Amino acid sequence: QVQLQESGPGLVKPSETLSLTCTVSGGSTDFFNWSWIRQPPGKGLEWIAYMFYSGTTNYNPSLRSRVTISLDTSRTQFSLRLTSVTAADTATYYCASLYAGNSFYFDSWGPGALVTVSS
């Protein structure tokens, strides 16, 4: 299994763009599928987006208009961009590897990165 680590600013101002990077070790982004999931404080998990190694993406309909997931040309990182953030976007953001067979599940997770939206 690969190891994952999220990184990025812990504080973002309202209306600005949240950007996070997930660094992958023990494997290349070429051969796995990748995803972002978030968890507001004290609440449950919410899937944000995923990308297959082929480049195909899929987004949570509730966030689709504001979210972009992308692979870095380094082949060891992938990223999340969430535009026009509000306080409701305050959450711990997890990157995860996605197993995509007949069904999809997340088999490795990063430790998470808390992002607070506040002025």
Place this chain on the structure above:
Amino acid sequence: SYVLTQPPSVSVAPGKTARISCEGDSIGTKNVHWYQQKPGQAPLLVMYYDKDRPSGIPERLSGSNSGNTATLTISRVDAGDEADYYCQVSDTTTDHVVFGGGTTLTVL
């Protein structure tokens, strides 16, 4: 969109069996996956494809899925099993991922 419903909390005495349910319309026709999340930690996959355990997950954990209910069963519960548990499916029409609201397991 597809909805998964879990009880907010389940309590069980040490040594007993805990059953955590996950309800959804015809969920028995889908593959259900389960995650365990302890305080301050990332979720951990503990069951996939209804009843398969990842390496390192004890046999005390088992899963089933039929009709409108999937169940994660934990036998011989101990304090180390206290955690939030989430079920998850992927919608076969849209390929969107859906999580249940989570269940907090308390060991009395």
